[in-house]
Amino acid sequence: MRSIKAAVAAVALAAFITGTGAVTVYADVNPRAELTAINKELKAKTAEETAAKADSEAKSAEMASFGEEINSYTIHSEYLQETLDIVNAKLGIMETERPSAFRKLFLSITNGYTVLDQYTEYVALSSDLQSFKKINLLDMGDEDAEKIVEGLQARKSAIENELIQIAEQKIVLQSGIDARMEELTALDSRLTELGVEIQLLSGEKTKKEAEVKKAESFIKPAAGRLSSPFGYRIHPVTGARSMHTGIDLANSSGTAILASRGGIVERVGYEGSYGRIVIINHGGGLTSLYAHLSSYSVKVGQRVERGQRIGSMGSSGRATGPHLHFEIRVNGTAVNPYKYIGN
Template sequence: MQKELFRTILVAALLICIATPLFAADLDELQNKKNEIQEQINQTNEELSIVNEDLTENLRQIEKLDSNIKTNEESIVQMNDEISKIQEEVSKVEKELEEATIVYEKQKQLLDERLVEIYEAGETNYLEIVLGAKSISDFFATYYIVSELTSYDVELLEFVENKKNEIEQNKAKIDEQKKNLETQKRNLSKTEIALSNTRVLRQNYISKLSQEEQELQAKIDEYYAQVNLVEAEIRSLAKVVNFGEDYAGGTMQWPIPEHYHITSNYGMRVHPITGVYKLHTGVDISASIGTEFKAIANGVVVKAEYNSAYGNMVVIDHGGGVQTLYAHGSEIVAKLGQVINAGEVVLKVGSTGYSTGPHAHFEVRVNGNPMNPLDYVSIPE
């Protein structure tokens, strides 16, 4: 019986010895594969960053174009108003010209008739009429009539001349206004063309940048999908050498001995960097740079890498869907695939990633969902 038990233990030990190098080799291969994909992600992120910079710059250009569009639209409205006013003024002056021309023609005809009468009568007729008076009173009466007729002829002549000048001035005014009208119409046409071109340019900017951004984002999404597949394989391999049974619950060890001050609890809050109101998925523990950040229970390291948000981070799988996350470290100590014991150092405290200062960010996740860490670990008294 004892020999059988010994044989069983020996076989199990041999299997573990054989499996561990194979696991390590597969894990290294997967990690290398993941690193290659991560490099592609980083490169694509750089391309996306350049596109976003271009997008930001072009959005500024679009704002300028929008301002030009608004200015051109206002100019078009103003020019249309000016054109309407000029057209009204032209119509008014043309009407006045028409009326003045009618009066002028009538008065000129009358003046021509008077000049013909005077010419036919001769220049001495006025004197003969006056000298032919039979009495002093008749003389003065005749002289007054002749004077009035002479004054009328002069006034008629002046009126016709003035009306002629008025007509010529109105014609000149109409010609000037029509030239102005044509200029305004040409300016309006140019402005409308410029407005149309600006709108097309604006749309081209947006379409081009949006397409580039979408293509790069699609590449990044594809890469992350590949990373997720690799990480799933890593987790599957980790379970091969896991502790043989799932995590059964219970209290875990405090991750940073002698550092018990929590600066930010699990729960909804305004993110100190992004300003977004969202769930804080763990707890932040006050600690200085370089402080040892320790595993709270036995497990296998399934992630040991840098993340833009978490900074240097380590994720440990404890079985049963329970994982713990240690983030913002100054240095990663644990290795991917490492079988780790409670109390072993996995990370050193830092302020990498989205961090406002040195601290230890600690999370507990069950089947990928963040849980309140204080339901799993207790602050030592």
């Protein structure tokens, strides 16, 4: 919220002097600037929230993938451990029934052999324990027994190495899961913060929209009856048919004249048949004019708020009695004020 306050802390004003001495002032209306800043920040927070949710989903998917890999490795390592138990049991049997072959293997492992029947070799090395026990180990030659022991030892070593590799890989995967978990915890915390911030900004946006609507709407600038509407009429002084570019509100002299909408006072002075006038620039090409005043309460360049007193009703200029001539202009063209202030 600090960025919003900083963006609207100062009201930017730009002015130039016209040939007639009038001052045209361009004002950055605070509520609208604040609303723009709020919308910008809300958009950024929402985008951050969307990105954080996508990142969270991606990290959760990675964790799930790592978990599946770990489960796969766990299942495989359980299988390998069962196999290793069988190999160890076979080696135990060999050590019991053929100790000489077992000892000789550790003294000098024999490489290359052709004597042992291939099926017997397969049963000895790859079968389950019950099938292994059916092999007649006592009648087997020393070289064959040594070969079985050698094969079992080689298989044992290979399984143990694979189990070590699996354990190491599981550690790596678990580290990945732990890292993603930390990141997810941070993301969840940030998402909670963003949720609160977005909720607050949304509330502030709603509030500011109401302020903007109020600030940018027009009110009736004076109490009194409508004595002459907008449009063509018979002029009460000249008697000629002419365009009446505003509305007339009649009341007693001295009745308060109010700013119909907030803005910057652009002109204060005497203007021929209009008498004493005040012109307020509301920004966006909108101006309002207040004529036939008896006195002023504002000066050029002053910011006024909607409903603020800017002068008093009178009959200065060409007027038949005390009243306010009120105009609203869009880019310099007079429009019916009742389109803006209602009836």
